[in-house]
Amino acid sequence: MKRLDMDDFNARLTAWDRQQPDGRAGMGGYETYDAISNVPWQSRERVPTAYEHALAGALERAYIDGAKDLDGLAERLNAMNVLRNDGQTWTAGSLAAELEALGR
Template sequence: MLDRYLTPCYLEPHQARTKEPTAYENLLGDSLERAFASGIDTLEPLVEFLNAQGPQPLTTDLWTPEVLAAELSRLAAE
């Protein structure tokens, strides 16, 4: 009977999403997940990983720390 009064204390994975991710967003997310799974947890190696594995950034030919920060900020604001 108490179960109906208990609510989960976490955010549902897609609760805050306003639209389906684009193919580019899915590729970027997959690459970030692979990088984190391989133990990469700092910015410079992450940028190197993305430049080697893709996807290519939308605004330039190569990822830099500044390009990655701007892209993650842009995606978070959507």
């Protein structure tokens, strides 16, 4: 089993620094807020798979193309030939289940 390294998750995460308490309000923070960028995936447990990247991109394209609900998303994914991880086509139910599982 590959040992996970912090670079696998977020190479730009600020290195840990032992903080000293500061009695002034707002001055004891862990980051200098004007010098950091918010990376939404910095707390993920693993690197996303190629399948997950492809699905995310296809969902974004489906929304851009006007899909507004699970039925529309599933229809658009199928039209783009973006199949489920098991090679099957999407239904609203299978897409809902997959999004719930990936969102955990």
